[in-house]
Amino acid sequence: MTTSLRWFRIMMQGSLVSISVVILLLAIQPGVGWLTFHLNKQLFDQMAGHAIWKELAIIAALLAGLKLLELILTEGSRLVQAQLSLRIHNRLEHHLYSSIQPSSITQLETPAFNHDMTTLKNSLNQIEQSISSIIGLVQQVLILGVYGYIIFTYSWLTALILLLFSLPLFWVELLSALRLEKYFHKVAQQQIESMLASDLILKPQALKETMIFGSQRYLLQRWSEAAEAVIRKTFTLKLGEFNLRSVAIIFQPIGFLLAQLIFFNKLVGNTITLGDYAALSAAALTVFSSMTQIAGNSRIFNQIPIATRNFKTFLAKYIQSPEQSYAAQPASVQHIRLNRLTFAYPNAAASALSDISLDLNDQDVVAIVGENGSGKSTLAKVVLGLHEVEPDMLYIHNHDINDIERQSWFKQVSVVNQDYMKYSFSVYENIALHHPNEEVQHKVRGLIQAYPMLVPAELHDELDTVLGNSLQGGRQLSGGQWQRIAIARALYKDSPYLLLDEATSELDPITELDLVNRIITDRAGKTTVLVTHNLSVASMAKQIIVMHEGRIIEKGSHQELLLGKGMYFEMWNKRHQYEGERVHEQSYVSGLV
């Protein structure tokens, strides 16, 4: 099955009743058209001959009834169309969301991802609108079929003229679909900018800063500039369409004039009656109107293939193909090895990691320290297979990471990122990321019993409280409290490998040391990687890695590194020197010294 056909099937799933109703409504319309033509003819013939008022009135009443029926059919199909469009929008979004199962974060952490996602969404919105185009197309083709056939039976030449003089419109519409696609690519950046700016103007967190820094005028200006750019580009697109259409539309009146001349010639030559003439003129107008609408709707023949192609390109770029087969699915990983690994973010000028060789055994507790931007988080994520790396650089249990099905490896990994998520869900759901059934609730309560400090005490008996202030009735937490929830989530997963990336940075110092100590003890036999600026936390690790400008410059236990008198020794001393001075000052002020 071609991809376009598959898309068509996805769009139509679950909408069979609505589609049948629309088809039924559409199927009646050609009959109505055929009757209208013949009643029109009779009406004019009656008027031209010896008009019998009673018969004229009956025909006129029938024509009015047919018009009414036509209107009801149009409105009825419009109603079903609206319902269908909503369904299809839903199905397309569902298909998009369920297809997104990335296998690494390398491509996702780029500005290009945002841009491509915006373009794709625009494209999918076009498909959603195409349902009314498809229905309109079928409807007009049926109407055209009836009127076109009637005209054809009178004069094949007129039918041909009407067809030929409408063709430029088709060309315009197909071209417009291609221009629209280019427009989406051009406008995506400004669309993102305007959305970001409107978020900054409306989001409560941003509004706090707006109040203090008086930045509203500037933010508004940023938003206006982006929104104006979108309007300008949209206008250019519409102007182009207008120009093209203006050229194409000229042909239709010429075609109509020629058709009129042919009909008039037949009337003068007595080949047709006045009734024929009047009904044929009306039919010619209907043919042109149908042709215009068919041409307008024909852009779907470009839109659907473009959108499906965009979707395929998007998935190929960001999502690992599910059909791909992998050599290995390591069940129990005892060893991770980095072999002279170098890693650069896409489009970055310099490598974030250079020439890193490292062995990580299960049960290890490793801390990664170093100054800002030295590559700590990148290294931790690379080690746990979250980034894409070249072959022969990262081995998970002796398998090259590129030969491993990452989703199965991720089952063994848990993480608290620096930008951990704050879900507007209940405490249960925030921790388990699962429907809070009996079993889940029991497990979450067990975790909280073991780590009571991870959830605010007043919520221990109200774990179904929704967190955050996005939803009505939600309970907002402090920064540190949210971070504790994120730690609870990582511990709940209880995986053999855990990465805590500055996961305790917002905790008060006593809780931080207690908690990390507790986690390390409880996770005996499992691997824990700590990325931290707190050297007291780092000192608890069996092995400490010191990063500088993307390279490992020191490695060893706390004692070994102190004895080595390198950068770690310097960092440790500096920190304790300042802390010592502060203790001294406090003691002095309080009169103890």
Ligand SMILES: Nc1ncnc2c1ncn2[C@@H]1O[C@H](COP(=O)(O)OP(=O)(O)OP(=O)(O)O)[C@@H](O)[C@H]1O
């Ligand atoms: N998604 C990204 N795209 C491009 N470059 C990135 C990305 N994330 C980090 N970098 C760059 O990679 C380098 C290492 O960043 P990383 O986040 O690993 O540093 P870090 O040591 O964890 O810093 P910090 O202590 O501030 O958290 C930096 O130069 C940073 O600018």
